[in-house]
Each structure stands twice: as C-alpha cells, then as structure tokens.
Amino acid sequence: MTHTEIFGILILAFLALTFLHSGYEKIADWKGTVAGLNEHFKNTIIKNQVSTALGLVWITEVIAGALCMAGIFQLIANGSTTIGHYGAVMSCITLLLMLFGQRLAKDYDGARTIAIYYIPAILAVYWL
Template identity: 30%
Template sequence: MHIFDHTLLKVIQVLISLFAGVLFLQSGFDKVFDFKGNKGYIQSVFAKTFFNSFSGILFVIITILEVLAGLASFFGAIFYFIEGQKDFAILGLELSLLSILCLFTGQRIAKDYAGAASLVGYFLLIAFGLFTFALVG
C-alpha cells in the first residue's frame, strides 16, 4: 500500500521517529529551560541512593542525551521521509532507547517502580520502530 509514493512501512517508521522526537525534545527542553527546578528534583529523588553525590552530573548527561535523541529522531524522520536517508532516524531511535534505559535504571534505583513501569510502553514502541528498519535493506 502506498501513501503519496511512500510505503506504509516507511510511514510507520517516520511516525515512530517523529513520536520519539517530540517525546525527547519536550522532555529535554523542559530540563534545559527549568534546569534549576529539574536538577533539584532529581537530586531529591536520589538523595538516599548511591547516586546522591553525582546526581547533578547524571542529570546533565541525561539532559544532553534526551536533546540529542529528540533532535536526531525528529530531523531524522523528516530527512528519511523527504530524502529516503534513514541513518539519522535510526540514530535517533537508538539514542531514544538509550535514554529510556537510563531513565528506567534511575527510576528503579530510586525505587520509583510505577515511574519505571510507565517507560516500558515507550521502550517497546521505539524498539519496534528500530526493528522495522531491519525489515528492509
């Protein structure tokens, strides 16, 4: 099935990449624009864990990772849709999965099991999106 000369698989890949882009651009930019508030929250979450002494640097790392994942996913989706070049879309999905894995790990360590569980759906959708790129050469 073709939609505007694109296969349905390509449309699904683009939509999942755009989803990851929106998800991580919003999350990453929220951390950037309210850096102090978000950093304080993260430090309070990890106050009673072994991450306490370096939660600030971990916050900076996850912020950078989320912004990069969002940018690569969002612009990768657009570039893939227009030009057919899929490298940035794939990179964006890989960075998105890495971001979710980092967030999941942090929430498990902080014993926020409900928060960690809420990430599973995102992980599965984005992993499926990455998998679809393996379906075609």
C-alpha cells in the same frame, strides 16, 4: 509514500516530540528539576551526582530527539532510514539510562512508565 515510510515518520515524530520536549523542560527549569531529583535520589548511590546524571540524560535526550527529527526529513527526502535508526537507538539508550535511575531510586511506577516508552523506541530500532 509507502506504509513503512509513514510508520517510520510517525514513530520518529513520537520519539522526537518526547525527547525534545523533555529536554526543553529540563533546561527551562533546571534548578527546579535538580531540586526535585535530589529528593528523588537522596537514598541512592548517585545522591551527590544528581546534577551530573541529569546533564547526561539531557544530552542523550537532545541527541535522540534531534536524530529522530533529522531522520524524519531524511525519510521524506530520499526514503533512507539511517539517521532515524540512529535516533531510535539513541532513544533506547536514553530510556535505559532513565530506567536505571528509576530502579536505583526504587520508583517502580516510574520504571513502568519508562518501559511503556521503550516499546515504541525498540520497535523503531527494529523497523528502521
């Protein structure tokens, strides 16, 4: 296995873990998550669509995480990075949605945290 393949596996594992765990947490406590986000977005234009927006983010997280996980298996099986690349792109889209929400809520610390996650995601898009 090459250094490039190992790098791809590690970065895809990071993204898969991040998004699949986040998706699980949202489903495990959907009502609590919606309640917390209703408060977070109470002064924004999406105050009446928080549940819908959360559903959209959840869907993109699960797709990103699943594609990254499948990308690991594809990379190990035949060295191809196609699925992993799609997972990385979906990860970036998911993080941009989250960043938009944090900026909308004027939560600049939250936006900064998302930017930190964006760095490995965009590296994965470039690398894979």
